[in-house]
Amino acid sequence: MSAPRIPNQRAIIDRRALAEEIAGLAAQGGTAARPAIVAALKAALEAGRAELDRRLEEKPSAGHEITGGHSFLIDQVVRAIHDHVVADVYPTANRSTGERLALMAVGGYGRAEMAPHSDVDIAFIHPTRNAPWCEQVIEAILYYLWDLGLKVGHSSRSVDDTIRMARGDLTIRTALLESRYVWGDQPLHDEVTRRLADEVMRGTERQFVAEKLVERNARHKRMGDSRYVVEPNVKDGKGGLRDLQTLYWIGKYIHKVRVAAELVDVGLFTRAEYRTFRRAEGFMLAVRCHLHTITGRAEDRLTFDLQRAVAARMKFADRPGKSAVERFMQFYFLQAKSVGALTGVFLAHIDEQFARNRARKGLLASFTPRARALKGYRVFGGRLAAPSDDWFAQDPVRLIEVFQLAEANGLEIHPETMRQVARDAGLIRAEVRADPRANALFLDLLAGRNDPETVLRWMNEAGVFGRFVPDFARVNAQMQFDMYHHYTVDEHTIRAIGLLSRIEKGELTADHPRASALIHKVASRRVAYVAALLHDIAKGRGGDHSLLGGEVAEELCPRFGLDEGETALVAWLVRQHLLMSRTAFKRDLTDPKTIEDFVAEVQSVERLRHLLILTAVDIRAVGPGTWNSWKGQLLGDLSDAAMERLRLGHMKHGRSAMVAAKKAAVEEALGDKAGLLRLYADRFDDSYWIAEPEDIIALNIMQYGTAHEDAAKVSVHCEVYPARGATLVTVIAADNPGLFYRIAGGIHLAGANIIDARIHTTRSGWAVDNFLVQDPHGAPFSEPAQLARIEHAVAEALANRVALVPELARRPLPHSRARAFDVRPVVTFDNRASNRFTVIEVNARDRAALLNRLARALYDSGLVVFSAHITNYGERAADTFYVTETAGGKVTEPARFKAIEAALLDAASDERQAELETAGAAGPSPASE
Incomplete structure (x- = not known):
């Protein structure tokens, strides 16, 4: 340029x-x-x-x-x-x-x-x-x-x-x-x-601009439609080099500029904006050169494995609470944010120039429509404009007011006014942050009824948001170096606020029925919006962001104008914003102790309502595909059980009453096959009746009857289970040691991911195991050929006709880029989470057949698995097992804990993975099982 x-x-x-x-x-x-x-x-x-x-x-x-x-x-x-x-x-x-x-x-x-x-x-x-x-x-x-x-x-x-x-x-x-x-x-x-x-x-200027913007929007859509995706494309991504080039093309086409510096001369950029343009362009060109040099090819994607290398080459260093790669990516996103702000102002100016040209032509060339006034501002053509150049200097609180008025009245902000806002953002100092009127305006904007997400994004890109809330400035453009979060912290937060607004307006009722109903029952909707704003506010500070965020909330909420009760509730929500998802996804919701512990922490219906709403928007704002019906069902089950416990002070039915009610419901579901229930009901103990829903029990009973007639004594059945957004795989076979890890191995060989598992043994010695599985994209298997493949793979594994270890080792990793992350396996034991079982949680790098290897380690350690709950966070897997000793009691001996931990760490380690991959490459071995 x-x-x-x-x-x-x-x-x-x-x-x-x-x-x-x-x-x-x-x-x-x-x-x-x-x-x-x-x-x-x-x-x-x-x-x-x-x-x-x-x-x-x-x-x-x-x-x-x-x-x-x-x-x-x-x-x-x-x-x-x-x-x-x-x-x-x-x-x-x-x-x-x-x-x-x-x-x-x-x-x-x-x-x-x-x-x-x-x-x-x-x-x-x-x-x-x-x-x-x-x-x-x-x-x-x-x-x-x-x-x-x-x-x-x-x-x-x-x-x-x-x-x-x-x-x-x-x-x-x-x-x-x-x-x-x-x-x-x-x-x-x-x-x-x-x-x-x-x-x-x-004469084709307007057509060129329109076509270029259509082209740009299509490119953005392909690239994730956000400048804050955590693996950006430096050339074609939103906020990248191509966006800067588009500005230059448009300026050159309309004003015949020869170099980008002349965009200042024609009034499209101020000198300060041009310096920002050159700084962002120079940085991104340098990043692109490093990418090409490192890879030896024309590589423009800043993928996780390359981010560390580029950060090192560009001399970024670690700082307390923030690694070199996180600092590098934060700087990258700040440049992308600058590009976004420049683009908005630039295109609005072009649009205004076209509008002026149109106005000068025809019969109405001499007619100038009058702008209407709105609290001292001028409103014209759907845009809000400051009346003078010193408007914000006269009263810096107006730097908040202009955004609140835009949101409340559904207006855009005039590009020249946005320029003034960005120029004068430094006027927001301690006295403005402490001003009650400024804080009231900000709270009105945050909980706005129209489109707070869009206006908060404008506010952020203008530099006002971070100056008014300095704690938010600390997470501005901050990436989270993992494969779970798709956006920077500030973008994730603003998206969460937008989702909350959409839920309140009833636009997401199909995906979030409970949250859509509960948002209208909470005592303070302001609490919901402030909690969404602050839930990740303390990320990158080198400690538990939930606890640190609670302290930030206690400082900020009174400033925003929340009363003592609202402040306490927001602080609790920030501290506990992960409680509900951790409980729903990592614990057995049919275990009464799980519900008791959760309710003991929540303590009130109001807290529960807010927590469910916050959990839903937090998960969904992580990125596309992160929310699914399986997660919605688990959170709904936990919410319903906790709500019942909170309202009644106890569970609605005792254990025996629950079993009797379940049996009656199953008998009705079986219809003309109800006779099977009378034959086999007594073979299942109470824990089975409590753990499984009626529809699955009905399927199990029918399959159990058929399995008794099968001489092979193994029955594998697959069918789509829409209520959970998954495929149900049920295996009924004569119980024997190692059955669980073999079933898991067979399911993995068929290319399926296990998301939940319940393992039961009847009084007559038969195993009835129910698995919920999904494909690598988080969707159920539904094609007959897919279901048949799973059934065949499990049957082969149970019949010992396939060498699981080398076959599984040969399967590709679901996330090959996971190797870019240092994920050290961690094993935790909890004897308080359940009255009957020891709960073991393993956090490790996700890889092919991890569950199979962990299950094998538990089997080799002499433990019996009763349920397994599998959660993935990008490159990390968190697998939870409810186990007992072979004799039936909890694990209690310190020596046993150490031995089990060592076995699980070995199964989850990278060194063990490398050994297995080598074994897989060498081919099957008779001793591999």
């Missing part, structure tokens, strides 16, 4: 010396001349790249200098090749007017923004279509470039064809818009540039 200053150019490449070397080799002639010339060009190219790599290492943020240097290097190589081909390969003494050729750089090469492995995009322009000499020269130049290993994007067109195609193709028009003369016949280049402006661009 703006030509970069490239110091000491000859250290990169000395074209004169290269040209002399090539001329000398060409003069020698013979068949060896061309390979020698290619070798000379390649040596010059490699030496230039090595020099630029050295400079990048020395100045790791010098994006403009390095990308400009790579463009300069290619320029000199292309010029040397062109001169050699014209002088030595296809020389002509008297060329005709048709034997002329211009070489134009287009694309990133045209902008002089080339990363080490960027494509070389060249347009060859000649006067006429049929020019044999031009075609020969172009072909020879291309062959040299290809021999150098360059990836060349090229076009060869006459001037007339170029203009004609530019009219009908937006991509070609954009490429020509940023073209740059490289070598050859300059008048041809000048003719194309002049005709492009006169014959293509003039």
Whole structure:
């Protein structure tokens, strides 16, 4: 865009010396001349790249200098090749007017923004279509470039064809818009540039802008539609280089600017905004260069495994509570945020310029509609505008008021006013933060009835949000270095507030029926919104963010204007915002002790209502696909059980009454097969009747009856279970040691993920095990072939016809990038969570068949598993087991705890995974089982 200053150019490449070397080799002639010339060009190219790599290492943020240097290097190589081909390969003494050729750089090469492995995009322009000499020269130049290993994007067109195609193709028009003369016949280049402006661009400005914005929006959608996705695409992602380039294209198309600096002269940027533009652009260009250098290819995705490497190359260091990679990514997202703010102001200005032009034409050219007043502001065309340049300096509380008025009245904020807000955000100091009116306005905005999410995002990008709530500034653009969270902390928080608003408006009733009903029953809706704002406010401080966040809430809530009771409730919600999800996903909800412990912490219906609402929006705001019907069902079950306990002070029915009621319901569900219940009901103990829902018991009873008639004594049945968003896999077989880990292994071999497991043994010695499974995308298996594959794999594993260990080791990891994270396995034991069982929780890196290996370790340790609950958080797995000793009691001996822990840690370790993968690669072994 703006030509970069490239110091000491000859250290990169000395074209004169290269040209002399090539001329000398060409003069020698013979068949060896061309390979020698290619070798000379390649040596010059490699030496230039090595020099630029050295400079990048020395100045790791010098994006403009390095990308400009790579463009300069290619320029000199292309010029040397062109001169050699014209002088030595296809020389002509008297060329005709048709034997002329211009070489134009287009694309990133045209902008002089080339990363080490960027494509070389060249347009060859000649006067006429049929020019044999031009075609020969172009072909020879291309062959040299290809021999150098360059990836060349090229076009060869006459001037007339170029203009004609530019009219009908937006991509070609954009490429020509940023073209740059490289070598050859300059008048041809000048003719194309002049005709492009006169014959293509003039009068089509509005169409170009509209098409570019449609193109941009489609690209954003492909890339995640947020500039805060945690694995951003530096080139094409929202807030990335392509967004900056789009601003330049639009400015150049409309105002004919030659370099980005001229956007200031035409009033689209202030000087401060242009400096922000260049700073963000330079940083992102540097990041892109590092990505290319590390990978040795044109890589633009800042994936987890590359983030650490780029952070190290760019000299980011660890700080207390924040790692080097988190600091690097926070800085990256701050630049992306700046791009977003610039884009908003820039496009709004363009829109206003178009609107002014429209207003000057026609019968109403002299008519100027009057703006209406709103609390001193001007409202015109759906936009809220400050009446004067010193409006916010007169009363800095207006920096909050302008956003509150926009949200309450469904207005946009005028771009010039947004500029003023960003400029004057520094006026928000301690006295403004303490001002009761400012805080009341902020609370009204936060809990707004229209669209608080969008307006809070404007407020954040203008720099006002973080200044008014400094604790929020600390999580601004802060990424969470894991595969679970899709967004930065501030973006996650703002999305959670938006989801809360949508739930309150009834827009998400199908996915969140309980939250949609409860939000209208809470005593204070303000509590819900403030809790959503503060639940992650203390992330990145080096301690438990829930506890630290509770302290922040106790300070901020009174400032916002919440009373003592509301403050206490918000602080409790922030401290306990993970309680409900941890209980629902990691504990056995049919164990009465689980409900008792949860209710003992919650203590009131009001707390429970708020906690369910906060848990729902927190999970859903993590990212696409994180919320599913299985999680909704578990949270609903926990909520219903806890609500009953809180309202009545006890469970509605005693144990025997619950079993009797369940049996009656199952008998009704079985209909004409109710006789099976009379035959087999007594073989199942009370824990089975309490643990399983009526519909699953009915299926189990029917399958149990069939299994008794099967001589093989193994029955595997799969069917979709829509209520839980999963597939139910039921295995009925004669009980034997190791049955659980073999079933788990068979399910894993079929490509399924186990999300819940209940293991029962009848009084007659039969195992009745129910598993809920999903595909790798969190959806149920439903195709008959898929169900048959699971049934076959489990049957094979139980019959010992497959060597589980090597077969499972050969399966690919569900998340190959999980290796980028340091996840050390941790085992915890809890004898208080259940009256009957020892609860063991294993946290480890997620990998193929982890549950199978952990189950095998428990079996080898002499433990009996009664239920398993599986939760995944991106690269981490959290598997919980309810177990007893073989004799039936809890684990109590310290030595036993140590031995079990050692076995589980070994099963979950990376070293063990590597051993198993090696065994898998070597093929099945008879001793593998």
